[in-house]
Each structure stands twice: as structure tokens, then as C-alpha cells.
Amino acid sequence: MSIRVVSYNVLVPIYADQPDFYIHSDPRYLKTNYRWNLIKSQLEQEITNHQNTIICLQELSRTLLSNFEELFNKYNYTLHYCLYGGPHNDYMGVGIAVPASVRVxxxxxxxIGSYIRSMTRPRGAAANIISQIRSLCDRLARKPFKQSIDPWEIAMARNNTLVCLHVTFNGKSFCIGTYHMPCLYDTPDVMIIHVSVAKDLMFHLADGQDFIFTGDFNIEPHNVCYRILTRQDFSDYRFPASNSYEISYRPHTKQILKSAYREKNNKEPAYTNYTHPSGMPLFCETIDYIFFNGRIQVQNVLKLPDEATGKSYPDETHPSDHIMIAATLLL
Incomplete structure (x- = not known):
């Protein structure tokens, strides 16, 4: 028996409605109604052309939430979501829509930030004194003094939320989760912490069952975080330490994931995100994935383009700066 799994970062309208940000996109194609009609059409094709389609979404928002709920109600789906953002990003969040054939x-x-905090505790006063003495010595030696920010503190402050469903389909139980990783390329240690903790948390929640883990991970296939997810006992990196906290968490390096596209095609897609925002270089990379663990097999994957066209997404046929990915998985 098989299920279809879709993962799609749909781009929050509050970002798209900024022509001065997406300067290489035609303003007509940034309008919410135009984009929604394309998103709706793409999702409907996946629902109607495949049986038992589960849809994982990133960058859900308050503006389009009712549109998604109306769409899913039409096809007898239930949307399980969490909007964890704030007014600046229209309460951006993630969600998973499941059909009636799949029991939750x-x-x-x-x-994830709160979960990380539960595995830490502030260091004692002695450690604080030593830190103060070191800072004083640096100043006396007339070395440039710069207050470093603890990556664990940044990781704990993020609101990014993992949504995970324990489901049964045709007597087979499994888990499916979706996540939108913090986009913090300037602080790679924070991304290492989040990706390691999120991966190990999925294993913990699944508790021995097969599981699927989708989302916008904001990491490229050559990135250290990708190797942490997919390579056992990967040790070509230094797991971040903390000067301010005692960390009880240790990465489970033997717990790894497989990628649906790599399993089927022996490589990841050419790209899943194509954007050229104002004041930033062109970005065309693969950062969206359908990972899995267990006795799952990949029957097929949605064919994706080998190269991007135009100057930037969104455009006339791409309603988001991401493209939708999908896989049919045998349970």
C-alpha cells in the first residue's frame, strides 16, 4: 500500500506583497489572489491525481488560513497546523493536511527552542566568575573585546515549531512530521543544534515506528547539516558547545534519515528554491526535502525541472519562491 506525500513552502503573502523586495518578479504575479489560484490548482492536482495524499505546508499564514481550510474541507481533509510567528510575518507557521482515509x-x-531549553541549565556562579576574569584579562591586554552570543541561547529563542502526527492507514501505523528550519546562515552553529535536535526528536516521537519528516530545512545537500541528517557517525564537524549552559543533550549519530529524491534518483533535485531578493545575490539551491526512516520504499517522485527559468520566483507559473516536491511511498 502506498501514500503520496507533498511538501510545499507556499510563501507568506506579507513577504510576496513587497515589490521592492522581489524586484525581479512581475508585481502582477506577487498578488495574493493570483498566487493562491496557482497554489490551489497545484494542490488539487496532487489530491485528485493520487490516492491518500498527505500535504505538508510551510509558511502557512493567517491571511490564507481560511483559504486552505476551505480547500481541504472540500476534499474531506483535516488541517493540523501551528502558527507560531508574529505580526511581522503574518503569524507564519506549518501544517499537515490528511484525508479521511488516514486516521490521526x-x-x-x-x-524546538523550548524543547532545547528543557535540556539545558545555566552554569554555576564559578563559571560566571571565570568568564568575567577572562573578559577583564582581554581588556587589560588591550585586545579587541566583543561579547560573543551563545548559539544555544539563540537556538532556544526561536519559535519554529515541529508538527508531528501519529497516524494509521490500512492498519499500518506511522508518523509524519513537518518543520521549517530557522534561516540563520550567519550562525551555522544554531542550525546544527536545531537540525540535530529536530531529527532526534522525530525518532523519539516515532518510538520505533516508521516515519516521514518533511519541510523547508534551509540546508543544501553539501551543507554539514544535511550530512548530520543522512550520514551515520558523521564526525567532520564540532558540535556546538556553550559557555553559559550545561547541556544534557548529546546527538544520536547512529540515527539517520534517507531522502526520497536521492533514493529514487541517486541525487537531490537541481533546486527547490529560486529567488533574487533586493540587495541579495541570486539563490538557486535545494533546501526542501522529504526524509524518512524505517521500512518505507520510494515508488516515485514528482519530476522537477533541471534548471530554473526567468529571473526569479514567484513568476507567472510559480506562485512561491519554492517549488512543490512530492513522493509516492510504499509502507
């Missing part, structure tokens, strides 16, 4: 047994919504 349990739902978990876990803010």
Missing part, C-alpha cells in the same frame, strides 16, 4: 491517533506540536 495523536498530534504533537513542539516548539
Amino acid at each position: 491517533n495523536k498530534r504533537s506540536m513542539i516548539k
Whole structure:
């Protein structure tokens, strides 16, 4: 038996409605109504052309939430979502829509930053004194003094939330989760912490069952975070330490994931994100994935283009700066 799994970062309208940001996109194609009609059409094709389609979404928003709920109600789907953002990003969040053929047994919504905090505790006064003495010595030696920010503190402050469903389909139980990784390329240690913790949390929630883990991970296939997810005992990196906290968490390096596209095509897609915002270089990379663990097999994947066209997405036929990915998986 098989299921279809879709993952799609749909781009929040509050970002798209900024022609001065997406300067290489035609303003007509940034309008919310235009983009929604394309998004709706793409999702409907996946629902009607495949059986038992589960849809994972990133960058859900308050503006389009009712549109998505109306669409899913039409096809007898239930949307499980968490909007964890704020007014600046229209309360951006993630969600998973499942058809009536898939029974939801349990739902978990876990803010990864809070989960990280539960595995830490502030260091004692002695450590603080030593830190102060070191700072004083640096100043006396007339070395440039710069207050470093603890990556664990940044990681704990993020609101990014993992949505995970424990489901049963045709007597087979499994888990499916979706996540939108913090986009913090300037602080790679924070991304290493989040990706390691999120991966190990999925294993913990699945508790031995097969599981699927989708989303916008904001990491390229050559990135250290990708190798942490997919390579056992990967050790070509230094896991971040903390000067301010005692960390009880240790990465489970033997727990790794497989990528649906790599399993089927022996490589990841050429790209899943194509954008050229104002004041930033052109970005054309693969950062969206359908990972899995267990006895799952990949039957097929949605064919994706080998190269991007035009100057930037969104455009006339691409309603988001991401492209939708999908895979048919045998359970």
C-alpha cells in the first residue's frame, strides 16, 4: 500500500506583497489572489491525481488560513497546523493536511527552542566568575573585546515549531512530521543544534515506528547539516558547545534519515528554491526535502525541472519562491 506525500513552502503573502523586495518578479504575479489560484490548482492536482495524499505546508499564514481550510474541507481533509510567528510575518507557521482515509491517533506540536531549553541549565556562579576574569584579562591586554552570543541561547529563542502526527492507514501505523528550519546562515552553529535536535526528536516521537519528516530545512545537500541528517557517525564537524549552559543533550549519530529524491534518483533535485531578493545575490539551491526512516520504499517522485527559468520566483507559473516536491511511498 502506498501514500503520496507533498511538501510545499507556499510563501507568506506579507513577504510576496513587497515589490521592492522581489524586484525581479512581475508585481502582477506577487498578488495574493493570483498566487493562491496557482497554489490551489497545484494542490488539487496532487489530491485528485493520487490516492491518500498527505500535504505538508510551510509558511502557512493567517491571511490564507481560511483559504486552505476551505480547500481541504472540500476534499474531506483535516488541517493540523501551528502558527507560531508574529505580526511581522503574518503569524507564519506549518501544517499537515490528511484525508479521511488516514486516521490521526495523536498530534504533537513542539516548539524546538523550548524543547532545547528543557535540556539545558545555566552554569554555576564559578563559571560566571571565570568568564568575567577572562573578559577583564582581554581588556587589560588591550585586545579587541566583543561579547560573543551563545548559539544555544539563540537556538532556544526561536519559535519554529515541529508538527508531528501519529497516524494509521490500512492498519499500518506511522508518523509524519513537518518543520521549517530557522534561516540563520550567519550562525551555522544554531542550525546544527536545531537540525540535530529536530531529527532526534522525530525518532523519539516515532518510538520505533516508521516515519516521514518533511519541510523547508534551509540546508543544501553539501551543507554539514544535511550530512548530520543522512550520514551515520558523521564526525567532520564540532558540535556546538556553550559557555553559559550545561547541556544534557548529546546527538544520536547512529540515527539517520534517507531522502526520497536521492533514493529514487541517486541525487537531490537541481533546486527547490529560486529567488533574487533586493540587495541579495541570486539563490538557486535545494533546501526542501522529504526524509524518512524505517521500512518505507520510494515508488516515485514528482519530476522537477533541471534548471530554473526567468529571473526569479514567484513568476507567472510559480506562485512561491519554492517549488512543490512530492513522493509516492510504499509502507
